[in-house]
Amino acid sequence: MxxxxxxxxxxxxxxxxxxxxxxxxxxxxxxxxxxxxxxxxxxxxxxxxxxxxxxxxxxxxxxxxxxxxxxxxxxxxxxxxxxxxxxxxxxxxxxxxxxDVDYRTxxxxxxxxxxxxxxxxxxxxxxxxxxxxxxxxxxxxxxxxxxxxxxxxxxxxxxxxxxxxxxxxxxxxxxxxxxxxxxxxxxxxxxxxxxxxxxxxxxxxxxxxxxxxxxxxxxxxxxxxxxxxxxxxxxxxxxxxxxNRIEKLVHPYIENGKFFDEKFKDIDGVKTIEYYENSEPSYWLYTMKVENREEFIESMAAEGIMVSDLHKRNDLHSIFNSKSSNLKHTDSFTKKMVHIPCGWWLEVNDRTKIVEAVKRFYS
Ligand SMILES: Cc1ncc(COP(=O)(O)O)c(C=O)c1O
Structure with missing residues (x-):
């Protein structure tokens, strides 16, 4: 995996x-x-x-x-x-x-x-x-x-x-x-x-x-x-x-992130994140919004690729006692958001495998 x-x-x-x-x-x-x-x-x-x-x-x-x-x-x-x-x-x-969050990002x-x-x-x-x-x-x-x-x-x-x-x-x-x-x-x-x-x-x-x-x-x-x-x-x-090796650690995330931005931009069912002007992300996780998220996560797992929405939206934890929050963009973003692997451990073959698996699911 x-x-x-x-x-x-x-x-x-x-x-x-x-x-x-x-x-x-x-x-x-x-x-x-x-x-x-x-x-x-x-x-x-x-x-x-x-x-x-x-x-x-x-x-x-x-x-x-x-x-x-x-x-x-x-x-x-x-x-x-x-x-x-x-x-x-x-x-x-x-x-x-x-x-609330900005639905685009x-x-x-x-x-x-x-x-x-x-x-x-x-x-x-x-x-x-x-x-x-x-x-x-x-x-x-x-x-x-x-x-x-x-x-x-x-x-x-x-x-x-x-x-x-x-x-x-x-x-x-x-x-x-x-x-x-x-x-x-x-x-x-x-x-x-x-x-x-x-x-x-x-x-x-x-x-x-x-x-x-x-x-x-x-x-x-x-x-x-x-x-x-x-x-x-x-x-x-x-x-x-x-x-001493910081660029070797950080740079692959950025390079892989830009690669995915390019490959996923025209796939029906996938929406990439819009970045704010003048910003250069470091893509700790590659984030995108997808249709049929649960089936997509399962299908990627079957192909040996871990995909997840990872975090629980924090306002749902009782300790914050935030029952009255009206966060409609958070509602819609968290329904569609997933992360896919993006770090230094991806080989060139892995990147291609991920892109092909995404394309296959949404074809
Ligand atoms: C967004 C964010 N903030 C803060 C932290 C806290 O960092 P640490 O685990 O080093 O305390 C983490 C990591 O766990 C995080 O992901």
């Missing part, structure tokens, strides 16, 4: 010596290797302030705290995402207000977001779902017009671009995940990219119990609630090795 997602680790002969070096260095906690990983990640993204953490969820939680989100506040978010986007909002005590619709803004709205959470950038211009304008910070969950969008700049540079708070099946894994891990030094210093304190690592324990005085969210040298070493 061609899998929909897969863990991409560096070749053994490169990874194992690097791991051995750090494991027996006498220092496996957060140290110089973490600093080096953050510096190299900054170079890759093209930003100045990156704070590594133990997961994408921790990065989201810190971003929400920095944005000032507290118990009783509201955060507007998307129902089409993995759950941590929205459960991290609950961690602050705030309520998730789901806005499955990404949060800025027009519906504006309708949901109230005096309690403290932040807007956007997700570049499956690696397609949202309408960034529109969200930057909302941020400016309403003074409400946008938090960018870029867990699916490593290597994607908007207006020629990598995702991670367009908002005050951007988060990435290096969990097992993302474009780049460090086994587990995450990154918070920030715009200014003040947030950068605060984020480092929040990720380490509220303690300032530049001072001794005795010199420290905790004034802010912190957490144990840091990345350790072992995960960071994996990250450093991964960054």
């Amino acid at each position: 061609i899998p929909l997602v897969k863990t991409g680790l560096p070749p053994k002969e490169i990874l194992l010596p690097a791991l051995e070096e750090v494991l027996y260095s006498g220092y496996i906690a957060q140290g110089k290797v973490v600093d080096a990983f953050e510096e190299k990640f900054c170079q890759y993204i093209g930003n100045n302030y990156s704070v590594s953490v133990n997961s994408g969820t921790s990065a989201l939680h810190i971003a929400l705290i920095l944005a000032g989100v507290k118990a009783g506040d509201e955060v507007i978010s998307t129902p089409i995402t993995a759950e941590p986007t929205n459960t991290s909002i609950l961690q602050t005590g705030a309520k998730v207000i789901f806005a 499955g990404n949060l619709d800025p027009k519906d977001v504006i309708k949901k803004i109230t005096s309690k709205t403290k932040a807007i959470m956007i997700v570049h779902y499956a690696g397609m950038p949202v309408d960034i211009d529109a969200f930057q304008k909302i941020e400016e017009d309403y003074g409400i910070p946008v938090i960018e969950d870029a867990a699916h969008a490593l290597g994607a671009k908007y207006r020629n700049k990598k995702i991670g540079n367009h908002f005050k708070y951007s988060t990435f995940s290096f969990q097992a099946i993302k474009h780049m894994t460090t086994i587990d891990g995450g990154m918070l990219c920030l715009r200014n030094e003040e947030d950068y210093e605060k984020a480092k304190i929040i990720r380490w119990f509220g303690l300032d690592k530049k001072k001794t324990r005795k010199e420290n005085n905790i004034t802010t609630q912190g957490y144990k969210y840091h990345m350790n040298n072992v995960n960071a070493q994996i990250g450093l090795v991964q960054l």
Whole structure:
């Protein structure tokens, strides 16, 4: 079966010596290797302030705290995402207000977001779902017009671009995940990219119990609630090795995605995603809308190709208590949306096999 997602680790002969070096260095906690990983990640993204953490969820939680989100506040978010986007909002005590998506893309619709803004709205959470950038211009304008910070969950969008700049540079708070099946894994891990030094210093304190690592324990005085969210040298070493081959990891998703865009654009029964102007997706999953979805998924499985709609729309989880959401485009998008495999593990033959199987089903 061609899998929909897969863990991409560096070749053994490169990874194992690097791991051995750090494991027996006498220092496996957060140290110089973490600093080096953050510096190299900054170079890759093209930003100045990156704070590594133990997961994408921790990065989201810190971003929400920095944005000032507290118990009783509201955060507007998307129902089409993995759950941590929205459960991290609950961690602050705030309520998730789901806005509708744009039927063309499955990404949060800025027009519906504006309708949901109230005096309690403290932040807007956007997700570049499956690696397609949202309408960034529109969200930057909302941020400016309403003074409400946008938090960018870029867990699916490593290597994607908007207006020629990598995702991670367009908002005050951007988060990435290096969990097992993302474009780049460090086994587990995450990154918070920030715009200014003040947030950068605060984020480092929040990720380490509220303690300032530049001072001794005795010199420290905790004034802010912190957490144990840091990345350790072992995960960071994996990250450093991964960054040495980052184009080899990310580029195949983009190349395969563009290939499928071209091959699927004229098939009756299939609708490809329309990307926003100036955006360059990184296609963590290849997404399309299809007729007869359940039969299509079964038929592809019979041909040895895993196809799935993968995530449950988040507003259906009872914990969000969002019974009254009226999300008509989410309803129609989630009825038709599927993902097909798109990553580095596809051989040229696999791509052709996938295209032929899709064409056969809709012929
Ligand atoms: C969109 C999205 N946001 C956040 C996360 C959380 O990342 P992590 O698993 O690293 O905590 C994930 C991944 O699971 C995700 O897919």
